[in-house]
Amino acid sequence: MAEPTDISTTGRTGAGALAHRVYTTVREQIIRGQYPDGARLGEERISAELEVSRIPVREALVRLETDGFVISAPRRSAVVRTWDARSLDELFDVRAVLEPGAARYAARAVARGGSTVALERALTASRDSVRSGDAYLIAERSAAFHEAIVTTTGSDLLMAQMRAISGRIQWLFFRTSTLDVETAFEDHSELAAAIASGDERVAEALTFAHIELDRAPTFAALGLRPNLAAEPSED
Amino acid sequence: MAEPTDISTTGRTGAGALAHRVYTTVREQIIRGQYPDGARLGEERISAELEVSRIPVREALVRLETDGFVISAPRRSAVVRTWDARSLDELFDVRAVLEPGAARYAARAVARGGSTVALERALTASRDSVRSGDAYLIAERSAAFHEAIVTTTGSDLLMAQMRAISGRIQWLFFRTSTLDVETAFEDHSELAAAIASGDERVAEALTFAHIELDRAPTFAALGLRPNLAAEPSED
DNA sequence: CCTAGCCGTTCTGTATACAGTTCTGGGGTG
DNA sequence: CACCCCAGAACTGTATACAGAACGGCTAGG
Structure with missing residues (x-):
């Protein structure tokens, strides 16, 4: 279909x-x-x-x-487009703003009787892709799972916002496919469960953690260093 | 200029x-x-x-x-486009996700030495527009102020996300220009101060409150009812 | 040998043209 | 009188064509 x-x-x-x-x-x-x-x-x-x-x-x-x-x-x-550390940080920043909020609304929607089939289907598809071992497919399905979270909110506008960065996410996932895909899938599994449970705060927190904990390994895999303007760099 | x-x-x-x-x-x-x-x-x-x-x-x-x-x-x-209650709710949902997060990053950027001139300029321009009484100008400048918050973060991607909804916001402000523009301006003033202070949590919370507290009056001004799916509607 | 200016090539920005589809109005029929 | 069908009109999707700007190489000068 x-x-x-x-x-x-x-x-x-x-x-x-x-x-x-x-x-x-x-x-x-x-x-x-x-x-x-x-x-x-x-x-x-x-x-x-x-x-x-x-x-x-x-x-x-x-x-x-x-x-x-x-x-x-x-x-x-x-x-x-060429990617540098700053652009990558910006992508993670936007994800850290958008996706946890989306997860919160998704959990709320579920608590109010919304459907979770999109989420489950995306999770299943993601699992299958992991088993297939095809890096491109894994990246595609993994990005699609993150989209499915937003789909669960039922908000077209939120979905449009997510789509705007979904391509970048897929690109990123493909480039970092050396990372542990099994663990990533388990994270997604937990995430889906949290949203399905309808607990807004848990869903939001877990999503935030999933993204932030991925920031450093992603930079490492790409051979870049996060642009933490916090520490004054001695250049 | x-x-x-x-x-x-x-x-x-x-x-x-x-x-x-x-x-x-x-x-x-x-x-x-x-x-x-x-x-x-x-x-x-x-x-x-x-x-x-x-x-x-x-x-x-x-x-x-x-x-x-x-x-x-x-x-x-x-x-x-014709606007209905659902689309409007989606707009407020996205704003409630995006803008508080942006305010948080903006405050962080300021705390790390970022500039606040864009914010101040937008605030001044907004004030002038309120004094002019031109509804279109007020809406334009008010929307521009919300954009300026994102500008302060220094993130191009976050800015792109904001621009995607900025037009809708401007449209909304124009349609609800019957609301108290003086109070809205004072809110913006507070918001700018919070960001300039560099306190992430205050900036985030204040932005969230500013948006959410505007939801009901906006719906009222447009003659719509928020689509609170929480209460099961008896249709 | 290196640098600056000029000219040809390449490419985008825009206009015009044509084919296929969708909308609209009128006429016919139940 | 209401509904359906059909033909003309209007509009979009796509192709082709032309003008102007940007890029690259060449030549001349230091």
């Missing part, structure tokens, strides 16, 4: 299908690291590769920019 | 200027309520009115959709 691709155009052939296909293709290639960091993504080249005109490519590039995969300046080619 | 319009294209003539102009124009018209709710925004009609081709109009409509001003389905004209 094809899950709705949320974005304006579903996967079916027809309206917006081309832009969507371009978006999906380039997005996966970037996540997989097929393009070197900072690679230029000329509209014409992409349109030639995927055999569409430049119009759908333009629309895809706009979405890729809002998703943080490329950076584009006026009159200049879009380039694959 | 033209403040940088943040988005890819600055206000200056040149690249992206047309799309930006279309975006700004239509956006203001929607906020001011020039279009009836649900009005259809045909690409061709807009392009004719503003004397540009459909291409910049398309790009503007995409941005207007992400900002929540219009809703568009494939092969159908974009329509001005």
Whole structure:
């Protein structure tokens, strides 16, 4: 069963299908690291590769920019985004704000009779991916689980906010797939249970901890150092 | 002193200027309520009115959709968004998650030596707008103040998250300009002081209270009832 | 050998054109 | 009188075309 691709155009052939296909293709290639960091993504080249005109490519590039995969300046080619410690810290900061709050609302929604099927399905899919050992799939499903938490809140707007960073999260998970995926899955399992229990504070706290405890290992795996402006650096 | 319009294209003539102009124009018209709710925004009609081709109009409509001003389905004209109690509640939910967190990071940034000039400037501009009595200006400056809190964090990503809902906030402020703007300004003043003091918890708590205490009056001013799913409705 | 300025190439920004789909109004029928 | 069907109109999705700006290499000068 094809899950709705949320974005304006579903996967079916027809309206917006081309832009969507371009978006999906380039997005996966970037996540997989097929393009070197900072690679230029000329509209014409992409349109030639995927055999569409430049119009759908333009629309895809706009979405890729809002998703943080490329950076584009006026009159200049879009380039694959390069990540530094600061951007990564910002991502964790936003996650630390958004996801715990979402978990809180999710628990509240469950306590009020909301469904947890999305959460359970995402957890199951995540478990299967771990067993498969496919790093890309694991990253995709893991990011999808975090999205499912927000889905459980039932808020479209919160979901939109989450989607805005979900791509970055998936990218991150793929790049840090050397980390212990088993433990990560157990964390997710606990998290889902907490939300399903309906306890807002536990769900919120656990989500916050899950994210913050992942910050240091992620930086380590990427060979970066957290930009803790707290300690005055002696540069 | 033209403040940088943040988005890819600055206000200056040149690249992206047309799309930006279309975006700004239509956006203001929607906020001011020039279009009836649900009005259809045909690409061709807009392009004719503003004397540009459909291409910049398309790009503007995409941005207007992400900002929540219009809703568009494939092969159908974009329509001005109609707001209901649920969407409004979702907006307040997201604000209650995002803005307190932002205030916390803002206070932290200040405590670590970050600048508060953006905050102070926004506060001053807000005060001036209140004195002017121009409802649109008040709404604009008030929304800008909330953005300034996020600016103070120094996080581009957090700022992007805030911008995604900033338009909705401005729309809301304009529609509820019957509320006591003096009190709102005093709230903002307190908020700025709390952030400037560098106390994370106070800044966070005050922001949360400011938002939540505004929820009920906003609904009342719009003639809606909060969608408190807590109480089982007898429909 | 290195640096600065100029020119060609490449690419984006925008306009125009066409095909397919959706909406709307009128006419016909139960 | 109400409902359904159909044809024309309107609109979006996509392709192609052209103008102007940015980038890269080449040449000239120190």
